[in-house]
Amino acid sequence: MKTFLDRIGEQLRIERQLNSVQPVFLTVYGRRRCGKSALLNHLKKPKDVFFQCDQQEETIQRNLLAQEIANQYPGFSEVNYPSWESLLNNLNKYLSTQSTLFLDEFPYLVKSSPSFPSVLQRLIDQKKLQYNLVICGSSQQMMQGLIMDSKSPLYGRTDDIIRILPLKAGWIQEGLALEPIQAIEEYAVWGGVPRYWVLRSKQANFESAVANLLLNSESLLYEEPMRLFLDDMRSAVQTHSIMLLAGSGTTRQSEFATRLEKSATSLARPLAALIEMGYLRRELPFGENEKNSKRGLYKINDPFMRFQYRFVIANKSRIESGINDRVIEEWRKNFAQFIGETWEQLCREALPFLNINNQDWDIARRWWGNATSKVEFELDLVSESVDKKSLLIGECKWSDNPNIKSICKNLDGKIKLFPLAQKRKIQKVLFLKLEPNEDVPKDYIVVTPQTVLNALR
Numbered sequence: 225m226k227t228f229l230d231r232i233g234e235q236l237r238i239e240r241q242l243n244s245v246q247p248v249f250l251t252v253y254g255r256r257r258c259g260k261s262a263l264l265n266h267l268k269k270p271k272d273v274f275f276q277c278d279q280q281e282e283t284i285q286r287n288l289l290a291q292e293i294a295n296q297y298p299g300f301s302e303v304n305y306p307s308w309e310s311l312l313n314n315l316n317k318y319l320s321t322q323s324t325l326f327l328d329e330f331p332y333l334v335k336s337s338p339s340f341p342s343v344l345q346r347l348i349d350q351k352k353l354q355y356n357l358v359i360c361g362s363s364q365q366m367m368q369g370l371i372m373d374s375k376s377p378l379y380g381r382t383d384d385i386i387r388i389l390p391l392k393a394g395w396i397q398e399g400l401a402l403e404p405i406q407a408i409e410e411y412a413v414w415g416g417v418p419r420y421w422v423l424r425s426k427q428a429n430f431e432s433a434v435a436n437l438l439l440n441s442e443s444l445l446y447e448e449p450m451r452l453f454l455d456d457m458r459s460a461v462q463t464h465s466i467m468l469l470a471g472s473g474t475t476r477q478s479e480f481a482t483r484l485e486k487s488a489t490s491l492a493r494p495l496a497a498l499i500e501m502g503y504l505r506r507e508l509p510f511g512e513n514e515k516n517s518k519r520g521l522y523k524i525n526d527p528f529m530r531f532q533y534r535f536v537i538a539n540k541s542r543i544e545s546g547i548n549d550r551v552i553e554e555w556r557k558n559f560a561q562f563i564g565e566t567w568e569q570l571c572r573e574a575l576p577f578l579n580i581n582n583q584d585w586d587i588a589r590r591w592w593g594n595a596t597s598k599v600e601f602e603l604d605l606v607s608e609s610v611d612k613k614s615l616l617i618g619e620c621k622w623s624d625n626p627n628i629k630s631i632c633k634n635l636d637g638k639i640k641l642f643p644l645a646q647k648r649k650i651q652k653v654l655f656l657k658l659e660p661n662e663d664v665p666k667d668y669i670v671v672t673p674q675t676v677l678n679a680l681r
Contacts, residue, residue, distance in 0.1 A: 228262065228266055229391060229395050229398065229399050229418065230391055230392075230395050230681070231259070231263050231266075231388075234263060234386055234388065235263070235266070235267065237384065237386060238250065238252070238263075238264075238267055238358075238384075238386060239267060241356075241383055241384050242267070242322075242324055242356050242358075243322070244383075245321070246321070247321055247353050247354060247355055247356050247357070248356050248357075248383040248384070249344075249348055249353075249356075249357045249358075249359075249381055249382050249383055250356070250357070250358045250359070250382060250383060250384050250385075250386065251358075251359055251360075251367065251370075251371050251382045251384070251385045251386070252264065252358060252359070252360040252361075252386045252387075252388060253360065253361050253362070253363075253364055253367035253368070253385075253386075253387060253388070254362070254364065254387050254388030254389060255362065255364065255388075255389075255390065255417070255452065255455075255501070255502065256362040256451070256452055256455055257417050257418070257419035257420065258388050258389065258390055258391075258416075258417055258418065258419075259388065259391075259418045259419070260328075260360050260362070260388045261276075261328050261360070262418070263388065264326050264328065264358065264360060268324070268326065269322075269323070269324070271296070271319070271320070271322075271323045272323055272324040272325070272326065273292060273293050273296055273315075273319070273323075273324070273325050273326065274292075274326040274328065275288075275289050275292045275293075275325070275326065275327055275328065276328045276329060277327060277328060277329045277330060277331075277332040277333040278329070278332055279332050279335065279336065280336060281336055282336045282337040285333055285336055285337065286305055286308065286311060287301070287305075289311065290303075290305060290311060293315065293318070296318075297318040300314070300315075300318060307343075308337065308339075308340055308343045309343050309346070309347065312343070312347060312353065313347070313352060315355065316352075316353070316354045316355070319354065319355035320354070320355065321354060321355065321356075322356075323355045323356065324355060324356035324357070324358055325355055325356070325357050325358070326358045326360065327357070327358070327359045327360065328360045328361075329360070329361055329362065330359040330360060330361045330367070330370075331361045331362075331363040331366045331367065331370075334366075334370065341370060341376060341377040341378050342377045344357075344377070344378060344381070345377035345378055345381060348381050349381075362455050363455045363456055364455070364456055364500070364501050365456040365457070365497065365500075365501070366456065371385060372385075389416075389502070390415055390416030390417050390502070390526070391416040391417075391418060392416060392573075392680040392681055393407070393408075393411045393416065393570055393573075393676075393677060393680040394407075394677040394678060394679070394680040394681035395416070395681060396410060396411045396414070396416070396421060397677050399418070399421045399425075400421055400424065400425055404672070404673035404674040404677055405657060405658075405673055406430070407673070407677055408563065408566070408567060408570065408622075408657075408673050408676075408677070409430070409559075409563055410424070410430060411527060411566065411570075412527050412530075412531065412562065412563045412566040412567075413434060413438070413527065413528065413531045414527070414528055415526050415527035415528035415529075416527075417528060420445070420528060423437055423444065423445070424437070434552075434555065435548065435552055438531065438532070438535070438536055439535065439536060439539075439543060439548050439551050439552055439555065440543070440548065441543050441544045446536070446543075448528075448532070449464065449467070449529060449532050449533075449537070450464065452503075456497070456501060457497075462484075462494055463494060463497075463498065465484060466480055466484075466491070466494060466495065466498065466504075467498070467503065467504075467524065467529065467533055468533055468537060468538075469483055469484075470504065470522055470523065470524050470533065471524060471529075471530065471532075471533025471534050471537070471538065472533075472538065474522075475521040475522055475523065476520075476521065476522070477491060477492075477495065477520075477522070480495070480522070495522065499525075502525060502526055503524065503525060503526050503529050504522055504523070504524060504525055505522070505523055505524075505525035506520040506521070506522055507520065507521045507522075507523055507589070507590060508520050508521075508589065509589065509590065509591045509592055509593055510588075510589040510590065510591040510603075510606035510607075510644070511591070511606075511644050519593075527566055530562075530565075530566070531562075534562060535551065535554070535555050535558075535562075539551040539554070560622060560623075563622050564620070564621075564622040567620055567622045567655070567657070568590075568604050568605070568620040568655075570676055570680065571588075571604075571605055571618065571620050571655040571671070571676055572587075572588040572589065572590070572605055573588075573680060574675075574676040574679035574680050575587075575588040575605065575607050575616070575618075575679075576588070576607075577679035577680070578671070578675065578679050580616065580651060580653060580669055580671075581651055581669060583609045583610070583611070583614060583616075583651070584609065584610040585607040585608070585609055585610065585616050586607055586608050586609070586610060587607065588605050588606065588607035588616070588618075589605075589606060589607075590602060590603065590604060590605065590606070591603040591606045591642070591644075599641060601638050601641065603617055603618075603619075603638060603642065604618055604619050604620040604655075605617070605618035605619075605620060605653075605655070606618075606644075609651075613648075613649060614648065614649040614650070614651055615644065615645055615648045615649070615650055615651070616650075616651045616652075616653060617635070617638075617639055617642070617645065617650055617651070617652055617653070618652070618653040618654070618655055618671075619631055619634075619635045619653075619654055619655070620655040621654070621655070621656055621657065622657050623656075623657060624657065624658060625661075626656060626657075626660070628654070628660045628662050628663075628664055629662070631654065632652075632654075632664070632665050632668060635652065636652075639652070651669070652665075652667055652668045652669070653668065653669045653670075653671055654668055654669070654670050654671070655671045655672075655676070656670055656671070656672055657672070657673065658672065659672060
């Protein structure tokens with residue numbers, strides 16, 4: 225696998241700041257294993273210092289940082305540093321305006337040295353740092369709190385805040401050298417987290433990777449969801465319970481509350497936190513107002529988490545009892561259906577980047593509800609053209625041999641009943657796994673995986 229993919233925008237943004245005439249203070253954060261450290265090491269210059277914080281006591285952390293600096297600048301650690309302020313001030317003698325101190329996993333340092341943010345505040349406000357400072361962390365909520373909470377000493381001090389998100393789906397094709405269909409299948413398991421792609425690349429094939437890395441109680445990724453949650457909260461019990469219910473089909477806030485025997489209002493904050501961290505999403509039917517609608521459905525947003533809660537955590541007892549073969553068989557049997565939901569979501573994400581029938585389209589959503597005839601049905605994908613004159617309505621199918629005639633007839637029937645389609649010009653699209661073997665009606669356009677992946681880069 226290639227060691228470095230994409231991040232062009234993030235690189236340019238960070239480099240522009242670090243090349244400023246005056247010293248800058250930057251914050252980089254994002255989910256664990258998304259490549260934050262790799263990105264910063266990629267940008268690190270020969271005279272910079274990169275330090276990986278850990279959970280040691282304050283004095284040990286300070287000594288370790290001094291030793292790391294001494295590896296680059298001999299003699300630095302020969303001085304005794306009774307405080308962080310004395311260490312950071314002395315570093316001015318070694319680092320210039322164009323040099324940078326990178327503090328990776330910064331929340332670990334703050335846990336062992338709670339006063340450190342106040343020390344930084346004082347040095348920044350008094351303009352005593354003559355070098356760039358970049359702090360980085362995987363605890364998304366803690367990093368946001370340190371920088372964005374008005375009560376935090378560092379509030380308003382950072383020159384830029386860069387959030388590192390999982391890579392878009394299109395990059396997995398290049399990262400793992402996959403054909404388009406394989407890329408969709410693998411993205412449905414690993415999502416856009418580069419570290420998971422690296423681990424996958426070391427396995428003989430896709431099936432052995434799933435069996436060895438996920439459906440195995442001794443694997444590195446077996447407890448990954450709990451590790452991710454514990455990065456951001458003291459207890460992951462409630463978060464884990466919400467995700468477990470979402471993975472088994474619970475979609476409404478009231479349903480979560482009933483199953484957990486809690487009030488619906490008490491779940492507003494954890495649900496919002498899961499959405500902010502990228503693990504859940506709240507879906508609204510096309511045409512609904514985001515602020516006022518009460519029809520929102522909660523779905524697991526992250527593909528890796530979807531796989532974990534559908535096949536791994538749901539089968540934890542069997543996996544830990546050593547009967548992995550039954551779980552693997554269940555995965556094989558249900559995987560095509562599982563991919564279908566990922567395929568739908570990727571098609572919706574790709575649509576605004578596709579020019580279909582010489583038109584640009586807005587954000588796509590599903591639609592569900594009752595027609596005027598009280599018939600309840602769903603549409604996989606609905607979007608409005610940028611000029612507001614047309615609607616695009618799509619059907620997403622992940623099947624080797626779909627019945628095109630039946631699919632088109634069914635979709636045409638739904639469009640006639642769809643309230644928002646009345647008196648609108650309609651563009652009909654089939655998002656298919658393979659190019660169809662039979663003729664497609666002239667008023668339909670077919671989109672296949674390669675087109676979707678190209679849009680998601």
